[in-house]
Amino acid sequence: MLIFIPTPLRPFVDGQDRIEVNAPSVSGALEALTLERPELRKHLFTPEGRVRAFVNLYLNDEDVRYLPQQEATAVTATDTLSIIPSIAGGS
Amino acid sequence: MPTAVESAPLPELTTDELSRYSRHLILPEVGMEGQQRLKAAKVLCVGTGGLGSPLAFYLAAAGIGTLGLVDFDVVDASNLQRQIIHSTKDIGRKKLDSAAEKLNALNPALNVVKHELMLSSENALGILKDYDIVADGTDNFPTRYLVNDACVLTGKPNVYGSIFRFEGQCSVFATKDGPCYRCLYPEPPPPGLVPSCAEGGVLGILPGLVGVMQATEVIKLILGKGESLIGRLLLIDALNMRFRELKLRKNPACPVCGENPTIHELIDYQQFCGIVPETKENANMKNGIPQITVQELKRRIDSGEDVQLIDVREPYEFQIAQIGGKLIPQNDVPNRLAEIDPSREVVVHCRSGARSQKIAEFLKQQGYPRVANVAGGILAWSEHIDPKVQKY
Numbered sequence: 039m040l041i042f043i044p045t046p047l048r049p050f051v052d053g054q055d056r057i058e059v060n061a062p063s064v065s066g067a068l069e070a071l072t073l074e075r076p077e078l079r080k081h082l083f084t085p086e087g088r089v090r091a092f093v094n095l096y097l098n099d100e101d102v103r104y105l106p107q108q109e110a111t112a113v114t115a116t117d118t119l120s121i122i123p124s125i126a127g128g129s
Numbered sequence: 130m131p132t133a134v135e136s137a138p139l140p141e142l143t144t145d146e147l148s149r150y151s152r153h154l155i156l157p158e159v160g161m162e163g164q165q166r167l168k169a170a171k172v173l174c175v176g177t178g179g180l181g182s183p184l185a186f187y188l189a190a191a192g193i194g195t196l197g198l199v200d201f202d203v204v205d206a207s208n209l210q211r212q213i214i215h216s217t218k219d220i221g222r223k224k225l226d227s228a229a230e231k232l233n234a235l236n237p238a239l240n241v242v243k244h245e246l247m248l249s250s251e252n253a254l255g256i257l258k259d260y261d262i263v264a265d266g267t268d269n270f271p272t273r274y275l276v277n278d279a280c281v282l283t284g285k286p287n288v289y290g291s292i293f294r295f296e297g298q299c300s301v302f303a304t305k306d307g308p309c310y311r312c313l314y315p316e317p318p319p320p321g322l323v324p325s326c327a328e329g330g331v332l333g334i335l336p337g338l339v340g341v342m343q344a345t346e347v348i349k350l351i352l353g354k355g356e357s358l359i360g361r362l363l364l365i366d367a368l369n370m371r372f373r374e375l376k377l378r379k380n381p382a383c384p385v386c387g388e389n390p391t392i393h394e395l396i397d398y399q400q401f402c403g404i405v406p407e408t409k410e411n412a413n414m415k416n417g418i419p420q421i422t423v424q425e426l427k428r429r430i431d432s433g434e435d436v437q438l439i440d441v442r443e444p445y446e447f448q449i450a451q452i453g454g455k456l457i458p459q460n461d462v463p464n465r466l467a468e469i470d471p472s473r474e475v476v477v478h479c480r481s482g483a484r485s486q487k488i489a490e491f492l493k494q495q496g497y498p499r500v501a502n503v504a505g506g507i508l509a510w511s512e513h514i515d516p517k518v519q520k521y
Contacts, residue, residue, distance in 0.1 A: 042373075045296045046323055049460050055369070077463075081322070091316040099375050122362070122375065124318050125293040127326035128336065129178030129202075129212075129268035 039113050041071055044123040050078035064095065064102055065109040067119055082121070094122035132166060132353030133286055134261045139165035140194070146238065150192050158354045164192055170351045171195040173260040175248055175276055177228040178202070179326070179336030180266030180290045180343065182214035187344040188264075189232040189239050193351075196232065197242040197260055200224045207521060211333035248272060250395035253279040262350055264288045264343050268325060270317040271398035277302060277310035278395055281386045288346045290339040293324075295332050297339040297365035300358045300377065301346050303386065307359035312380040317402045321487050328483055335367050418489045420504040421476065427514050437473045441488045442480060450519040452478065452510045459484050462491065471497050478503035480521070 041057050051057060061067035068089070072079035082093055089095065089109065095102040097111060097119055105111045113119070142150070142164060153159040159167075170193050174181045177200045188196055204212075204219040204227055212224075219227040225243045232241055244256055248267075253275055257263060263285050265276045273291075280287035280303035287302040289310060303309045342363070349355045364373045385392040405415075413420055429436055430453070438454030439462075440447065447456050457465050459479070469475055475497055477485040482505050489502040503509075511518040 045294045046329075055366075092314060092318045094313065096375050099373075101376065101378060104378055120364075120373070120375065122313075122364070123293075124270070124314050124323055125291045125296065125298060126270045126273050126323065127268055127292045127329075127331060128176055128180040128266045128290065129208075129326065 039067055039115060039117045039119060041067060042118060042120040044121055044125075046123045046125065047078060047081060047121065050075055050081065060115075061113065063109070063113060064097055064111050064119060067113060068095075068109070092124050094124075096120040096122060130349070130353050130355065130357060133350040134166050134170045140168050141165070142168065143238075146192070149236075153192070159352060163352045163354070166351050166353075167192045167348070168194040170262070171197065171260045172347055172351075173197040173199065173257060173263045174266060175199045175263065175272070176266035176268065177212075177214060177224045178208065178266060178268065179211045179292065179331065180340040181264075182212045182228070183337045183340035184264055184266055184290075184344045184347075185228060185232060186214055186235065187341060188347060189236045191344070191348055192236070193239065193347075195240040195242060195260075197244060197256070198225055198228055199244040199246065199248055199256070200228070201245055201247050205520075211331065211336050213337065248275060248279075250275060250398065253395060254283060257283045257285055260285060262286050262288060262347055264290075264347055266290060266340065266343070270323075271402045271404065273310060274317065274401060275395065275398045278385050278392060281309050282393075282395070286350055288343045288350070290336075290343040292331055292335050292339055293326060294329055295335060295366065295368035297335055297367065299339055299342045299346070299363045299365070300361060301350070304357075304359050306379065308377045308379040309383060309386040311385050312383045313362065313377055315380070315383075320403045321483065324483070327481060332367055335365070338367065339365060415486060415502070416490055417493060418486060419501045420482075421501050422504055423509045423514050426476065426478075426503055426510075437470060437475050439469060439475060439477045439485075439488075440479070441477055441485050446480060446521070449521045450507055450511070452507055452515075452518060454478060459488050462488055466495060469497070474499040474501065476501045476503060479506050481508050482506040 043051050043055055059067050059070040061070045102108055150164050153164050172193050174185050177198050202224050204215045204222050204224055206220050214231050215227045225245050229241045232239055257279050263280050265287055286304045289300050289302050291298045346358055349357050360377050362375045362377050381388045440454035440456045441459040443458050477489045479485040486502045489500045492500045511520045
């Protein structure tokens with residue numbers, strides 16, 4: 039599946055704006071994404087391994103928090119996962 | 130879609146206005162009644178910066194009757210790359226005065242109300258009550274949550290726009306049945322994690338794009354026409370020019386707009402966002418890191434002290450301005466610790482003091498016993514020590 043990386047997190051993935059991973063579920067995709075990227079992992083997960091409360095994940099156009107199986111939701115190669123950052127700029 | 134402006138009777142249009150708005154009047158979606166609704170409407174723009182400039186400009190041109198502006202800042206040269214309501218001659222002027230002048234030059238019939246203050250928990254509800262719609266063009270998390278909660282508590286739609294580098298977001302929050310900002314972002318990120326535009330930069334055109342989207346949503350809410358961004362988050366990627374749309378849901382457990390709200394009045398948003406107020410005791414210390422002033426740094430350098438100064442900015446910033454120090458961009462620091470001597474004090478600096486604070490905290494975690502941050506960074510140096518050092 040394709041994971042869209044938002045601007046604030048791109049420094050942790052060599053500037054890439056999208057990354058293709060092979061995974062069976064949303065949590066598997068995040069695992070694959072952060073396996074070799076400990077700095078990115080720190081931004082997305084708490085030390086206990088839970089997704090941080092201010093990180094929004096969308097599977098296609100749906101908020102993962104509202105999917106029946108949430109992060110355990112199965113994904114296919116054609117799905118997209120978006121990490122939606124909090125940004126506050128405006129001035 | 131019902132209109133956000135219920136005003137009866139609607140104000141008549143003058144002969145001049147009939148001529149000025151003729152391109153609107155012939156649109157079936159606007160027409161005479163729609164233009165009268167725009168004239169009756171009162172819109173509050175929070176901020177007259179990057180987003181606020183195009184937003185206020187287009188609303189003024191479109192015939193909004195009353196436009197409230199909230200700002201307390203003055204125009205700086207570095208604003209002009211994107212804040213198109215201000216001109217070179219306005220540098221040093223209050224943004225409110227500069228903006229009001231341009232808006233009234235464009236549309237003399239517009240009633241501009243200037244609120245020269247920082248929106249706060251104490252004044253927000255009193256200001257919002259006189260308006261129909263709020264457009265959020267602020268630039269920090271505490272004010273984002275403040276505007277959201279004030280909109281929910283007063284029942285005013287919050288037309289939201291936000292930008293960072295090449296990326297933008299737009300939505301409409303806090304309508305009766307729609308989600309609010311907290312439904313999307315229940316918690317703010319920890320302070321320092323998400324850089325501001327001042328630290329991370331922003332493409333000057335991007336706030337134009339997003340601010341005009343906000344203006345479009347404001348107009349549609351007033352007219353009660355079309356499909357608004359309620360329940361949808363529009364993502365703008367200007368670098369690849371891609372637009373994506375995500376579904377937003379009203380969170381039944383939302384503490385401010387949910388089924389059993391726990392927030393009934395405005396709270397301390399600085400505290401909510403984890404920002405510790407500066408007191409006498411902690412003014413010289415931030416998260417365990419001593420803060421040294423630019424005057425102190427200058428004194429130490431002048432006295433011949435060999436200060437281990439580390440500049441954690443990016444190489445392209447280094448080309449614009451320097452005050453000395455070894456350049457190790459912030460993301461390279463973890464891999465270049467060997468270049469920083471732990472037996473000596475480390476003094477870290479950057480443009481404004483924010484990134485260097487983060488790196489100072491990191492170095493402390495890595496076991497460096499003496500680490501200090503230069504408060505205010507190069508901007509403070511340019512302001513207080515050497516104006517020849519270029520501000521950017």
